[in-house]
Amino acid sequence: MEQLNSEEQVIIEEINHSEHTEIHIIEYICYPFYLALLCLLCILINLNKRKFRRRYRVDEIFLFIAVYLFNVLITWNFFDFFDKIVRFIITLIIIFGIQHYIGRVQIVGITGGIGCGKSTVAKYFNEFLKVQVIDCDQIARDIVEPGKPAYKLIVQRFGLSVLAGQQDGQPIDRQKLADVVFQDNQKRKQLQAITNKFIFKEIAKSIWKICFVQKDQYVVIDAPLLFESKVLEYFCFPIITIVVTSQEEIIKRVKERSGLTEEQILQRIESQMKAEIKIKKSDIVIANDKSEKSLIRQVQEKVFEYLI
Ligand SMILES: CC(C)(COP(=O)(O)OP(=O)(O)OC[C@H]1O[C@@H](n2cnc3c(N)ncnc32)[C@H](O)[C@@H]1O)[C@@H](O)C(=O)NCCC(=O)NCCS
Ligand SMILES: Nc1ncnc2c1ncn2[C@@H]1O[C@H](COP(=O)(O)OP(=O)(O)OP(=O)(O)O)[C@@H](O)[C@H]1O
Structure with a gap:
């Protein structure tokens, strides 16, 4: 395989970097929508808690896992480990916060x-x-x-x-x-x-x-x-x-x-x-x-x- 010279290597790195940045920007734009969707889902399920459990036999913990997997899926390859942990914690706070506030009603x-x-x-x-x-x-x-x-x-x-x-x-x-x-x-x-x-x-x-x-x-x-x-x-x-x-x-x-x-x-x-x-x-x-x-x-x- 032909060796790239240093100039070519810099160009390729720049291309990779710009693609990465673009994906980052899209991700950050999408993230509030994802959080809004998560909140809505949690509110709906919590307002309808017992019926939801009875009909679909799904507990909040399954919802939590599903939402977290979705979270990981949409951020796959793009974010480092630390970012994933932060998102995990945000998801956790939202789910249990809403559950605590609305789940009792x-x-x-x-x-x-x-x-x-x-x-x-x-x-x-x-x-x-x-x-x-x-x-x-x-x-x-x-x-x-x-x-x-x-x-x-x-x-x-x-x-x-x-x-x-x-x-x-x-x-x-x-x-x-x-x-x-x-x-x-x-x-x-x-x-x-x-x-x-x-x-x-x-x-x-x-x-x-x-x-x-x-x-x-x-x-x-x-x-x-x-x-x-x-x-x-x-x-x-x-x-x-x-x-x-x-x-x-x-x-x-x-x-x-x-x-x-x-x-x-x-x-x-x-x-x-x-x-x-x-x-x-x-x-x-x-x-x-x-x-x-x-x-x-x-x-x-x-x-x-x-x-x-
Ligand atoms: C047609 C209206 C003016 C008649 O008023 P009225 O004072 O005679 O009756 P009231 O409102 O006390 O209703 C008494 C009963 O009628 C029945 N009823 C009322 N509206 C409807 C309707 N749109 N369809 C079927 N039954 C009705 C219900 O069993 C109700 O409990 C009034 O009921 C009305 O504005 N209805 C439309 C609003 C509505 O959908 N109300 C139901 C709330 S879930
Ligand atoms: N088991 C019963 N025996 C005799 N009368 C009753 C009985 N249950 C209710 N009633 C009387 O029947 C009438 C209608 O009852 P109620 O007002 O509770 O019905 P409703 O479903 O709220 O009516 P609406 O749809 O018109 O609002 C009332 O006057 C009530 O006192």
Whole structure:
């Protein structure tokens, strides 16, 4: 093989060095994204800790190994041993830091059809177990008050006819809006598309306040559309679905509680996800066909083993 002279050797070294530097720069640009991805992954897994373990039988330690291997893989050949150790320590701090901060939080979801007893169970959690409840129906009422952004969007989409007195600035007449949306699936979905993001924002704010400012371990979400929303399903564990088998019983209970007619109640039942699908998707199913006492007894028997 032909010997390189010293000038040629210098040139080759310079080329190697510049390639190395370029790779270093790319690596350093990529590294914050990698850390952001790691944080997101850890937050998602920790918010969903038990479900994740149960479904995939994966513990944080496997996640840790996987993430570290990924870390080593993307830095392979480029970094020296010291750099790898530093990255290992950063990864470790992020995983265990997030695990410590978020891993203790448990978001319990309560869902079920109209009048099935969600609020009754939520009230039990609040009064007897002192767990704070996020009531999605209440949030849905608050975010559509005059002056709020969702109010404007609803008026733009459904017109002044859904307002009390049909005048701009007046509150939404919920009965009128309900009559419009529960007779037309398309319109109901349009209303949900408007309200959903504001509802999620409020839910996230409440979770932050309850679990990270007040540092409560548990929070309950009472969400009639928990499965329909797609997002909540992922963060809640366990998901408790309350069912009442007899439609007549549901109608009787809702009629007693609200001014809704049988036809209006049936329209809402029709517009909601079928109980059989909800049952398949949930962790705990509670039948509320008998007395309220029996409902609470089932909560006591079935729910506690799921709490961390
Ligand atoms: C249509 C509206 C104006 C009717 O108001 P109203 O005061 O009559 O009912 P309220 O809000 O108290 O809801 C009572 C029950 O109706 C059922 N329901 C409410 N919205 C929906 C919906 N979009 N689809 C199916 N069922 C619904 C739920 O079982 C709920 O518990 C109101 O429900 C609304 O704004 N809905 C859209 C917001 C939403 O998605 N709410 C659910 C939060 S997860
Ligand atoms: N086991 C029961 N026996 C008799 N009445 C009941 C029982 N459980 C709940 N109720 C009553 O039925 C009505 C509906 O219950 P609740 O408000 O808890 O249901 P919900 O699922 O929150 O309803 P919505 O979907 O409309 O918010 C209430 O008046 C409640 O007191």
